[in-house]
Amino acid sequence: MTSPHDKLKDVWLYLANGLFFKAKSFGAEKTSVGELVFNTSLTGYQEITTDPSYAGQFICFTMPEIGIVGTNKQDMESRGIFAKGILCHHYNSKFSNFRAEESLGEFLKKFNTMGICAIPTRLLTRTLREEGAMMMIASTEISNKNELKKLLESSPKIEEINYIKEVSTQTPYQHYKGKFDFQSMDYTTPKTYQKILAIDFGIKQSILNQLVSAGFGVEVIPHDFEAQSLIARYAQGEFDGIFLSNGPGDPQVLHTEIAEIKKLIAAKIPLFAICLGHQLLSLAHGYPTHKLKFGHHGGNHPVKNLLTQEIEITAQNHNYSVPESIQEVAEVTHRNLFDNTIEGVRYKNALICSFQHHPEAGPGPLESTMLFNAFAKLLQDAKA
Incomplete structure:
Protein backbone atom coordinates (compact mmCIF):
# COMPACT_ATOMS: atom_id res chain seq x y z
CA MET A 1 0.00 0.00 0.00
CA THR A 2 1.41 3.38 -1.00
CA SER A 3 1.49 6.44 1.24
CA PRO A 4 1.19 10.12 0.25
CA HIS A 5 4.64 10.48 1.82
CA ASP A 6 6.15 8.19 -0.84
CA LYS A 7 6.17 11.02 -3.39
CA LEU A 8 8.13 13.33 -1.10
CA LYS A 9 11.88 13.88 -1.25
CA ASP A 10 14.11 12.00 1.20
CA VAL A 11 15.72 13.83 4.12
CA TRP A 12 18.34 12.55 6.56
CA LEU A 13 18.69 13.50 10.22
CA TYR A 14 21.57 13.06 12.65
CA LEU A 15 21.19 13.88 16.36
CA ALA A 16 23.98 14.79 18.77
CA ASN A 17 23.45 11.51 20.66
CA GLY A 18 24.18 9.48 17.50
CA LEU A 19 20.64 8.68 16.35
CA PHE A 20 20.33 8.64 12.55
CA PHE A 21 17.07 8.72 10.59
CA LYS A 22 15.85 8.72 7.02
CA ALA A 23 12.55 10.60 6.67
CA LYS A 24 10.56 12.64 4.14
CA SER A 25 10.74 16.35 3.34
CA PHE A 26 7.71 18.58 2.69
CA GLY A 27 9.36 21.96 3.23
CA ALA A 28 12.50 23.67 1.99
CA GLU A 29 15.20 21.46 0.51
CA LYS A 30 18.48 22.33 2.24
CA THR A 31 20.88 21.43 5.05
CA SER A 32 20.26 22.98 8.44
CA VAL A 33 21.57 22.71 12.01
CA GLY A 34 19.57 23.56 15.14
CA GLU A 35 18.43 22.49 18.59
CA LEU A 36 15.67 19.87 18.72
CA VAL A 37 12.79 20.44 21.17
CA PHE A 38 9.29 18.97 21.37
CA ASN A 39 5.94 20.76 21.58
CA THR A 40 2.83 19.14 23.07
CA SER A 41 0.18 21.53 21.68
CA LEU A 42 -2.69 19.87 19.84
CA THR A 43 -3.52 22.88 17.64
CA GLY A 44 -1.95 26.09 16.37
CA TYR A 45 1.02 24.78 14.41
CA GLN A 46 1.25 28.00 12.36
CA GLU A 47 1.35 30.24 15.43
CA ILE A 48 3.99 27.99 16.97
CA THR A 49 6.10 27.85 13.82
CA THR A 50 6.06 31.65 13.44
CA ASP A 51 6.88 32.35 17.11
CA PRO A 52 10.32 34.07 17.04
CA SER A 53 11.22 32.38 20.34
CA TYR A 54 11.88 29.21 18.30
CA ALA A 55 14.73 30.83 16.36
CA GLY A 56 17.53 28.29 15.94
CA GLN A 57 15.36 25.30 16.87
CA PHE A 58 13.68 22.34 15.21
CA ILE A 59 10.17 21.78 16.62
CA CYS A 60 9.05 18.17 17.03
CA PHE A 61 5.25 18.09 17.30
CA THR A 62 3.80 15.36 19.50
CA MET A 63 0.46 15.88 17.74
CA PRO A 64 0.64 13.16 15.04
CA GLU A 65 -1.42 14.91 12.31
CA ILE A 66 -0.10 18.26 11.07
CA GLY A 67 -1.25 20.45 8.16
CA ILE A 68 -4.99 19.81 8.29
CA VAL A 69 -6.12 23.45 8.50
CA GLY A 70 -3.52 24.94 6.18
CA THR A 71 -2.11 28.42 6.84
CA ASN A 72 -3.38 32.01 6.64
CA LYS A 73 -2.30 35.61 7.24
CA GLN A 74 -4.23 36.09 10.51
CA ASP A 75 -2.37 33.33 12.37
CA MET A 76 1.09 34.83 11.82
CA GLU A 77 2.88 35.60 15.11
CA SER A 78 5.73 37.45 13.39
CA ARG A 79 6.89 38.58 9.97
CA GLY A 80 8.15 35.12 9.07
CA ILE A 81 9.63 31.87 10.37
CA PHE A 82 12.82 31.88 12.44
CA ALA A 83 12.71 28.22 13.47
CA LYS A 84 15.04 25.86 11.59
CA GLY A 85 12.19 23.50 10.78
CA ILE A 86 9.37 21.33 12.06
CA LEU A 87 9.09 17.57 12.52
CA CYS A 88 5.82 15.62 12.52
CA HIS A 89 4.64 12.04 12.22
CA HIS A 90 2.16 12.57 9.38
CA TYR A 91 1.91 15.62 7.13
CA ASN A 92 -1.40 16.44 5.43
CA SER A 93 -0.94 18.34 2.16
CA LYS A 94 -4.72 18.53 1.67
CA PHE A 95 -6.20 21.10 4.04
CA SER A 96 -9.74 22.13 4.96
CA ASN A 97 -10.50 25.43 6.69
CA PHE A 98 -12.52 28.47 5.58
CA ARG A 99 -9.59 30.78 6.42
CA ALA A 100 -6.87 28.68 4.77
CA GLU A 101 -4.87 30.27 1.94
CA GLU A 102 -2.13 27.71 1.30
CA SER A 103 -0.79 24.41 2.57
CA LEU A 104 1.74 24.17 5.39
CA GLY A 105 4.31 22.77 2.96
CA GLU A 106 3.93 25.74 0.61
CA PHE A 107 4.10 28.07 3.59
CA LEU A 108 7.37 26.53 4.85
CA LYS A 109 8.96 26.67 1.40
CA LYS A 110 8.03 30.35 1.08
CA PHE A 111 10.08 31.08 4.22
CA ASN A 112 12.89 28.62 3.32
CA THR A 113 12.10 26.43 6.36
CA MET A 114 12.43 22.64 6.54
CA GLY A 115 9.42 20.37 7.05
CA ILE A 116 10.12 16.75 8.01
CA CYS A 117 7.59 13.92 8.27
CA ALA A 118 7.41 10.11 8.31
CA ILE A 119 9.61 10.03 11.40
CA PRO A 120 8.89 8.40 14.81
CA THR A 121 8.06 11.51 16.82
CA ARG A 122 7.19 9.45 19.94
CA LEU A 123 10.72 8.05 19.94
CA LEU A 124 12.20 11.52 19.46
CA THR A 125 10.08 12.95 22.29
CA ARG A 126 11.00 10.14 24.69
CA THR A 127 14.66 10.61 23.76
CA LEU A 128 14.49 14.33 24.55
CA ARG A 129 12.67 13.69 27.84
CA GLU A 130 15.36 11.21 28.91
CA GLU A 131 18.47 12.91 27.52
CA GLY A 132 17.39 16.55 27.21
CA ALA A 133 17.13 18.96 24.28
CA MET A 134 20.00 18.44 21.85
CA MET A 135 21.49 19.72 18.61
CA MET A 136 20.68 18.00 15.31
CA ILE A 137 21.31 18.38 11.61
CA ALA A 138 18.83 17.69 8.79
CA SER A 139 19.63 17.55 5.09
CA THR A 140 17.95 16.78 1.78
CA GLU A 141 21.40 17.01 0.18
CA ILE A 142 23.64 14.81 2.36
CA SER A 143 22.81 11.17 3.16
CA ASN A 144 26.12 10.09 4.65
CA LYS A 145 25.91 9.68 8.43
CA ASN A 146 29.56 10.44 9.09
CA GLU A 147 29.47 13.59 6.97
CA LEU A 148 26.39 14.82 8.84
CA LYS A 149 28.05 14.02 12.17
CA LYS A 150 31.14 16.00 11.19
CA LEU A 151 29.07 19.02 10.11
CA LEU A 152 27.03 18.96 13.31
CA GLU A 153 30.09 18.74 15.55
CA SER A 154 31.71 21.71 13.79
CA SER A 155 28.59 23.91 14.07
CA PRO A 156 28.06 26.37 16.95
CA LYS A 157 25.70 25.39 19.76
CA ILE A 158 22.49 27.37 20.15
CA GLU A 159 23.83 28.85 23.43
CA GLU A 160 26.65 30.43 21.42
CA ILE A 161 24.39 32.32 18.99
CA ASN A 162 22.60 35.62 19.57
CA TYR A 163 19.36 35.41 17.57
Whole structure:
Protein backbone atom coordinates (compact mmCIF):
# COMPACT_ATOMS: atom_id res chain seq x y z
CA MET A 1 0.00 0.00 0.00
CA THR A 2 1.41 3.38 -1.00
CA SER A 3 1.49 6.44 1.24
CA PRO A 4 1.19 10.12 0.25
CA HIS A 5 4.64 10.48 1.82
CA ASP A 6 6.15 8.19 -0.84
CA LYS A 7 6.17 11.02 -3.39
CA LEU A 8 8.13 13.33 -1.10
CA LYS A 9 11.88 13.88 -1.25
CA ASP A 10 14.11 12.00 1.20
CA VAL A 11 15.72 13.83 4.12
CA TRP A 12 18.34 12.55 6.56
CA LEU A 13 18.69 13.50 10.22
CA TYR A 14 21.57 13.06 12.65
CA LEU A 15 21.19 13.88 16.36
CA ALA A 16 23.98 14.79 18.77
CA ASN A 17 23.45 11.51 20.66
CA GLY A 18 24.18 9.48 17.50
CA LEU A 19 20.64 8.68 16.35
CA PHE A 20 20.33 8.64 12.55
CA PHE A 21 17.07 8.72 10.59
CA LYS A 22 15.85 8.72 7.02
CA ALA A 23 12.55 10.60 6.67
CA LYS A 24 10.56 12.64 4.14
CA SER A 25 10.74 16.35 3.34
CA PHE A 26 7.71 18.58 2.69
CA GLY A 27 9.36 21.96 3.23
CA ALA A 28 12.50 23.67 1.99
CA GLU A 29 15.20 21.46 0.51
CA LYS A 30 18.48 22.33 2.24
CA THR A 31 20.88 21.43 5.05
CA SER A 32 20.26 22.98 8.44
CA VAL A 33 21.57 22.71 12.01
CA GLY A 34 19.57 23.56 15.14
CA GLU A 35 18.43 22.49 18.59
CA LEU A 36 15.67 19.87 18.72
CA VAL A 37 12.79 20.44 21.17
CA PHE A 38 9.29 18.97 21.37
CA ASN A 39 5.94 20.76 21.58
CA THR A 40 2.83 19.14 23.07
CA SER A 41 0.18 21.53 21.68
CA LEU A 42 -2.69 19.87 19.84
CA THR A 43 -3.52 22.88 17.64
CA GLY A 44 -1.95 26.09 16.37
CA TYR A 45 1.02 24.78 14.41
CA GLN A 46 1.25 28.00 12.36
CA GLU A 47 1.35 30.24 15.43
CA ILE A 48 3.99 27.99 16.97
CA THR A 49 6.10 27.85 13.82
CA THR A 50 6.06 31.65 13.44
CA ASP A 51 6.88 32.35 17.11
CA PRO A 52 10.32 34.07 17.04
CA SER A 53 11.22 32.38 20.34
CA TYR A 54 11.88 29.21 18.30
CA ALA A 55 14.73 30.83 16.36
CA GLY A 56 17.53 28.29 15.94
CA GLN A 57 15.36 25.30 16.87
CA PHE A 58 13.68 22.34 15.21
CA ILE A 59 10.17 21.78 16.62
CA CYS A 60 9.05 18.17 17.03
CA PHE A 61 5.25 18.09 17.30
CA THR A 62 3.80 15.36 19.50
CA MET A 63 0.46 15.88 17.74
CA PRO A 64 0.64 13.16 15.04
CA GLU A 65 -1.42 14.91 12.31
CA ILE A 66 -0.10 18.26 11.07
CA GLY A 67 -1.25 20.45 8.16
CA ILE A 68 -4.99 19.81 8.29
CA VAL A 69 -6.12 23.45 8.50
CA GLY A 70 -3.52 24.94 6.18
CA THR A 71 -2.11 28.42 6.84
CA ASN A 72 -3.38 32.01 6.64
CA LYS A 73 -2.30 35.61 7.24
CA GLN A 74 -4.23 36.09 10.51
CA ASP A 75 -2.37 33.33 12.37
CA MET A 76 1.09 34.83 11.82
CA GLU A 77 2.88 35.60 15.11
CA SER A 78 5.73 37.45 13.39
CA ARG A 79 6.89 38.58 9.97
CA GLY A 80 8.15 35.12 9.07
CA ILE A 81 9.63 31.87 10.37
CA PHE A 82 12.82 31.88 12.44
CA ALA A 83 12.71 28.22 13.47
CA LYS A 84 15.04 25.86 11.59
CA GLY A 85 12.19 23.50 10.78
CA ILE A 86 9.37 21.33 12.06
CA LEU A 87 9.09 17.57 12.52
CA CYS A 88 5.82 15.62 12.52
CA HIS A 89 4.64 12.04 12.22
CA HIS A 90 2.16 12.57 9.38
CA TYR A 91 1.91 15.62 7.13
CA ASN A 92 -1.40 16.44 5.43
CA SER A 93 -0.94 18.34 2.16
CA LYS A 94 -4.72 18.53 1.67
CA PHE A 95 -6.20 21.10 4.04
CA SER A 96 -9.74 22.13 4.96
CA ASN A 97 -10.50 25.43 6.69
CA PHE A 98 -12.52 28.47 5.58
CA ARG A 99 -9.59 30.78 6.42
CA ALA A 100 -6.87 28.68 4.77
CA GLU A 101 -4.87 30.27 1.94
CA GLU A 102 -2.13 27.71 1.30
CA SER A 103 -0.79 24.41 2.57
CA LEU A 104 1.74 24.17 5.39
CA GLY A 105 4.31 22.77 2.96
CA GLU A 106 3.93 25.74 0.61
CA PHE A 107 4.10 28.07 3.59
CA LEU A 108 7.37 26.53 4.85
CA LYS A 109 8.96 26.67 1.40
CA LYS A 110 8.03 30.35 1.08
CA PHE A 111 10.08 31.08 4.22
CA ASN A 112 12.89 28.62 3.32
CA THR A 113 12.10 26.43 6.36
CA MET A 114 12.43 22.64 6.54
CA GLY A 115 9.42 20.37 7.05
CA ILE A 116 10.12 16.75 8.01
CA CYS A 117 7.59 13.92 8.27
CA ALA A 118 7.41 10.11 8.31
CA ILE A 119 9.61 10.03 11.40
CA PRO A 120 8.89 8.40 14.81
CA THR A 121 8.06 11.51 16.82
CA ARG A 122 7.19 9.45 19.94
CA LEU A 123 10.72 8.05 19.94
CA LEU A 124 12.20 11.52 19.46
CA THR A 125 10.08 12.95 22.29
CA ARG A 126 11.00 10.14 24.69
CA THR A 127 14.66 10.61 23.76
CA LEU A 128 14.49 14.33 24.55
CA ARG A 129 12.67 13.69 27.84
CA GLU A 130 15.36 11.21 28.91
CA GLU A 131 18.47 12.91 27.52
CA GLY A 132 17.39 16.55 27.21
CA ALA A 133 17.13 18.96 24.28
CA MET A 134 20.00 18.44 21.85
CA MET A 135 21.49 19.72 18.61
CA MET A 136 20.68 18.00 15.31
CA ILE A 137 21.31 18.38 11.61
CA ALA A 138 18.83 17.69 8.79
CA SER A 139 19.63 17.55 5.09
CA THR A 140 17.95 16.78 1.78
CA GLU A 141 21.40 17.01 0.18
CA ILE A 142 23.64 14.81 2.36
CA SER A 143 22.81 11.17 3.16
CA ASN A 144 26.12 10.09 4.65
CA LYS A 145 25.91 9.68 8.43
CA ASN A 146 29.56 10.44 9.09
CA GLU A 147 29.47 13.59 6.97
CA LEU A 148 26.39 14.82 8.84
CA LYS A 149 28.05 14.02 12.17
CA LYS A 150 31.14 16.00 11.19
CA LEU A 151 29.07 19.02 10.11
CA LEU A 152 27.03 18.96 13.31
CA GLU A 153 30.09 18.74 15.55
CA SER A 154 31.71 21.71 13.79
CA SER A 155 28.59 23.91 14.07
CA PRO A 156 28.06 26.37 16.95
CA LYS A 157 25.70 25.39 19.76
CA ILE A 158 22.49 27.37 20.15
CA GLU A 159 23.83 28.85 23.43
CA GLU A 160 26.65 30.43 21.42
CA ILE A 161 24.39 32.32 18.99
CA ASN A 162 22.60 35.62 19.57
CA TYR A 163 19.36 35.41 17.57
CA ILE A 164 17.86 38.62 18.97
CA LYS A 165 19.34 40.81 16.22
CA GLU A 166 17.65 38.60 13.63
CA VAL A 167 14.16 38.55 15.15
CA SER A 168 13.85 42.09 16.57
CA THR A 169 12.42 45.01 14.64
CA GLN A 170 15.03 47.40 13.23
CA THR A 171 12.90 50.54 13.58
CA PRO A 172 10.25 51.66 16.10
CA TYR A 173 6.58 51.42 15.13
CA GLN A 174 3.11 51.81 16.63
CA HIS A 175 0.83 48.81 17.08
CA TYR A 176 -2.89 49.59 17.01
CA LYS A 177 -4.64 46.23 16.59
CA GLY A 178 -6.40 44.54 19.50
CA LYS A 179 -7.62 40.96 19.68
CA PHE A 180 -9.03 39.30 16.54
CA ASP A 181 -12.83 39.13 16.46
CA PHE A 182 -14.04 36.03 14.63
CA GLN A 183 -17.57 37.40 14.28
CA SER A 184 -16.51 40.48 12.33
CA MET A 185 -13.38 38.71 11.02
CA ASP A 186 -11.35 41.78 11.89
CA TYR A 187 -9.15 43.12 14.68
CA THR A 188 -10.68 45.17 17.47
CA THR A 189 -9.55 48.76 18.19
CA PRO A 190 -10.05 49.31 21.94
CA LYS A 191 -9.88 52.70 23.61
CA THR A 192 -6.41 53.71 24.85
CA TYR A 193 -5.95 54.75 28.48
CA GLN A 194 -2.18 54.44 28.97
CA LYS A 195 0.95 54.15 26.84
CA ILE A 196 3.58 51.44 27.03
CA LEU A 197 6.87 50.87 25.23
CA ALA A 198 7.36 47.26 24.13
CA ILE A 199 11.01 46.26 23.74
CA ASP A 200 11.15 43.69 20.95
CA PHE A 201 13.41 40.71 21.68
CA GLY A 202 11.23 38.58 19.38
CA ILE A 203 7.75 39.73 20.29
CA LYS A 204 4.61 37.83 19.25
CA GLN A 205 1.70 39.58 17.55
CA SER A 206 -0.69 38.02 20.07
CA ILE A 207 1.15 39.79 22.90
CA LEU A 208 0.88 43.15 21.15
CA ASN A 209 -2.83 42.54 20.50
CA GLN A 210 -3.43 41.73 24.18
CA LEU A 211 -1.57 44.86 25.32
CA VAL A 212 -3.79 46.99 23.06
CA SER A 213 -6.90 45.17 24.30
CA ALA A 214 -5.85 45.95 27.89
CA GLY A 215 -6.04 49.66 27.05
CA PHE A 216 -2.43 50.39 26.17
CA GLY A 217 -1.19 52.49 23.32
CA VAL A 218 1.82 50.43 22.19
CA GLU A 219 5.07 51.65 20.69
CA VAL A 220 7.42 48.80 19.72
CA ILE A 221 11.14 49.56 19.86
CA PRO A 222 14.24 47.53 18.85
CA HIS A 223 16.27 45.36 21.22
CA ASP A 224 19.29 47.69 21.08
CA PHE A 225 17.58 50.49 22.98
CA GLU A 226 19.46 53.10 25.02
CA ALA A 227 18.15 53.21 28.57
CA GLN A 228 19.03 56.87 29.15
CA SER A 229 16.91 57.94 26.20
CA LEU A 230 13.93 55.97 27.55
CA ILE A 231 14.47 57.35 31.06
CA ALA A 232 14.38 60.89 29.68
CA ARG A 233 11.17 60.16 27.78
CA TYR A 234 9.58 58.67 30.90
CA ALA A 235 10.51 61.78 32.88
CA GLN A 236 8.69 63.86 30.25
CA GLY A 237 5.55 61.71 30.70
CA GLU A 238 5.68 60.21 27.19
CA PHE A 239 4.77 56.73 28.43
CA ASP A 240 3.61 54.95 31.59
CA GLY A 241 5.61 51.71 31.59
CA ILE A 242 7.86 49.34 29.64
CA PHE A 243 7.18 45.80 28.46
CA LEU A 244 10.06 43.33 27.96
CA SER A 245 9.08 40.72 25.39
CA ASN A 246 9.62 37.05 24.77
CA GLY A 247 12.46 35.95 22.50
CA PRO A 248 14.88 33.15 21.56
CA GLY A 249 18.09 31.74 22.92
CA ASP A 250 20.11 31.86 26.10
CA PRO A 251 19.43 35.11 28.02
CA GLN A 252 22.91 35.09 29.53
CA VAL A 253 24.53 36.02 26.20
CA LEU A 254 22.58 39.31 26.07
CA HIS A 255 25.10 41.34 28.07
CA THR A 256 24.27 44.73 26.53
CA GLU A 257 20.51 44.31 26.99
CA ILE A 258 20.97 43.22 30.62
CA ALA A 259 23.12 46.27 31.35
CA GLU A 260 20.49 48.61 29.88
CA ILE A 261 17.66 46.91 31.81
CA LYS A 262 19.62 47.52 35.03
CA LYS A 263 19.41 51.25 34.30
CA LEU A 264 15.63 51.04 33.77
CA ILE A 265 15.28 49.27 37.12
CA ALA A 266 17.39 51.93 38.87
CA ALA A 267 15.21 54.65 37.33
CA LYS A 268 12.10 53.09 38.95
CA ILE A 269 10.24 52.75 35.64
CA PRO A 270 7.30 50.29 35.89
CA LEU A 271 8.23 47.07 34.08
CA PHE A 272 6.18 44.12 32.84
CA ALA A 273 7.84 41.10 31.21
CA ILE A 274 7.07 37.72 29.67
CA CYS A 275 9.34 34.72 28.99
CA LEU A 276 12.80 35.98 27.86
CA GLY A 277 11.97 39.37 29.38
CA HIS A 278 11.21 37.59 32.67
CA GLN A 279 14.62 35.90 32.54
CA LEU A 280 16.44 39.14 31.64
CA LEU A 281 14.91 40.87 34.67
CA SER A 282 16.26 38.09 36.88
CA LEU A 283 19.74 38.48 35.39
CA ALA A 284 19.57 42.26 35.71
CA HIS A 285 18.85 41.83 39.42
CA GLY A 286 21.92 39.57 39.74
CA TYR A 287 20.25 36.14 39.69
CA PRO A 288 21.58 33.83 36.90
CA THR A 289 19.13 31.70 34.92
CA HIS A 290 19.66 27.97 34.30
CA LYS A 291 18.74 25.72 31.38
CA LEU A 292 15.97 23.16 31.88
CA LYS A 293 16.55 19.60 30.73
CA PHE A 294 14.10 19.71 27.82
CA GLY A 295 12.23 22.95 28.43
CA HIS A 296 8.52 23.72 28.49
CA HIS A 297 6.86 23.83 25.07
CA GLY A 298 3.11 23.33 24.77
CA GLY A 299 -0.38 24.49 25.61
CA ASN A 300 -1.29 22.29 28.56
CA HIS A 301 0.92 23.31 31.50
CA PRO A 302 -0.88 23.83 34.83
CA VAL A 303 0.31 26.89 36.74
CA LYS A 304 -0.80 27.79 40.26
CA ASN A 305 -1.46 31.42 41.06
CA LEU A 306 -0.14 31.62 44.62
CA LEU A 307 -1.99 34.88 45.26
CA THR A 308 -5.45 33.49 44.47
CA GLN A 309 -4.74 29.73 44.83
CA GLU A 310 -6.34 29.21 41.42
CA ILE A 311 -4.97 26.83 38.77
CA GLU A 312 -4.49 28.14 35.23
CA ILE A 313 -3.79 25.94 32.19
CA THR A 314 -1.14 27.83 30.28
CA ALA A 315 0.85 28.03 27.05
CA GLN A 316 4.62 27.71 27.46
CA ASN A 317 7.71 28.08 25.32
CA HIS A 318 11.06 28.35 27.09
CA ASN A 319 14.25 26.43 27.80
CA TYR A 320 15.48 28.52 30.74
CA SER A 321 14.26 29.22 34.27
CA VAL A 322 14.96 31.78 36.99
CA PRO A 323 16.52 30.49 40.26
CA GLU A 324 14.81 29.96 43.61
CA SER A 325 17.22 32.49 45.13
CA ILE A 326 15.31 35.26 43.36
CA GLN A 327 12.98 35.22 46.35
CA GLU A 328 15.55 37.43 48.07
CA VAL A 329 14.30 40.35 45.94
CA ALA A 330 10.92 39.18 44.63
CA GLU A 331 7.75 37.44 45.76
CA VAL A 332 6.93 34.30 43.78
CA THR A 333 3.36 34.64 42.48
CA HIS A 334 3.08 31.63 40.14
CA ARG A 335 4.53 28.10 40.00
CA ASN A 336 4.48 25.36 37.38
CA LEU A 337 2.72 22.28 38.77
CA PHE A 338 4.62 19.91 36.47
CA ASP A 339 8.06 20.62 37.97
CA ASN A 340 7.46 23.40 40.55
CA THR A 341 9.65 25.90 38.66
CA ILE A 342 8.93 29.61 39.09
CA GLU A 343 6.40 31.01 36.60
CA GLY A 344 5.78 34.49 37.96
CA VAL A 345 7.27 37.04 40.35
CA ARG A 346 6.51 40.49 41.71
CA TYR A 347 9.62 42.41 42.73
CA LYS A 348 9.77 43.92 46.20
CA ASN A 349 9.77 47.72 46.58
CA ALA A 350 9.28 48.22 42.83
CA LEU A 351 6.46 48.24 40.30
CA ILE A 352 7.90 45.29 38.38
CA CYS A 353 6.21 41.97 37.62
CA SER A 354 7.18 39.23 35.21
CA PHE A 355 5.93 35.84 34.04
CA GLN A 356 7.56 32.82 32.46
CA HIS A 357 4.44 31.43 30.78
CA HIS A 358 2.61 33.07 27.88
CA PRO A 359 -0.64 34.69 29.07
CA GLU A 360 -1.50 35.69 25.50
CA ALA A 361 -1.44 31.99 24.43
CA GLY A 362 -1.50 32.10 20.61
CA PRO A 363 -2.08 29.18 20.53
CA GLY A 364 -3.37 27.81 23.79
CA PRO A 365 -5.80 28.49 26.63
CA LEU A 366 -6.58 32.09 27.52
CA GLU A 367 -6.90 31.61 31.28
CA SER A 368 -3.96 33.91 32.06
CA THR A 369 -4.88 36.87 29.85
CA MET A 370 -6.02 38.78 32.93
CA LEU A 371 -2.33 39.45 33.66
CA PHE A 372 -2.34 42.19 30.99
CA ASN A 373 -5.31 43.91 32.65
CA ALA A 374 -3.72 43.41 36.08
CA PHE A 375 -0.60 45.30 35.01
CA ALA A 376 -2.73 48.08 33.51
CA LYS A 377 -4.51 48.40 36.86
CA LEU A 378 -1.18 48.47 38.73
CA LEU A 379 -0.11 51.44 36.63
CA GLN A 380 -3.43 53.22 37.17
CA ASP A 381 -3.24 52.65 40.93
CA ALA A 382 0.34 53.90 41.01
CA LYS A 383 -0.71 57.21 39.41
CA ALA A 384 -3.78 57.63 41.62
